[in-house]
Amino acid sequence: MDTRRSSRGVKYVKYTKAILIVAVAGGVVAAAISFLRSDDAPVTPSAWIVQAATALNGASISDSTHGGVMPAGNQATARQLALEGQRLRVQRRFAEAEARYREAVIADPMDADSWADLADSAAAAAGNDLTKGRDAIMRAIAIDPRHHKALWLRASLELQEQHYAAAAATWRELQSLVAPGSSDARVIAANIVEADTLAQAAPVADGRGS
DSSP states (O other): OOOOOOOOOOOOOOOEEEEEEEETTTTTEEEEEEEESSSSSSSOOOOOHEEEEEEEEOOOTTTOBBBBBHHHHHHHHHHHHHHHHHHHHHHHHHHHHHHHHHHHHOTTTBHHHHHHHOOOHHHHHHOOGGGGGHHHHHHHHOOOOOOOHHHHHHHHHHHHHHHHHHHHHHHHHHTTOOOTTTTHHHHHHHHHHHHHHHHHHOOOOTTTTT
């Protein structure tokens, strides 16, 4: 993803477990980052959760979906705005990128990619607070229920909000859509283990909307 900053309100503690996240952005390997988790359970989701949410800029885990026929001029405008948003994200100008993606989804409201990228940029602009991208995440999924990046973002949002069982279910949904044995599949498998562990360690009501 385009950002390496930690989420707001996340306290760092002693870590022992490493989870490798590989982000591929625009065909360029952005980074391989190890995030470590605490011995204490239950815990507030650590930085890797939010990092996972914004780590996917697209190449291996983004889909292009237009649910309807748009006038050619509108699609061209939307595409240009989306490309400008991507350029700004690479430059870490997240608030400006968010503004460009908002223009893009106005030009083409059925572009799931731009909705997912809007959510990503809004979260990054807010210090990796995924709640800022909630509506855009849901719009992307409403357009394309199999959109990889939108599902990744939703699972990470659920983890951020400590809805661990719901997050594990979303990771499993995404797992069924990626190539077995791929780097994405390996990261998702690790995320499922993590979410299941957190869900078992936190005996509270869990689920979407809880």
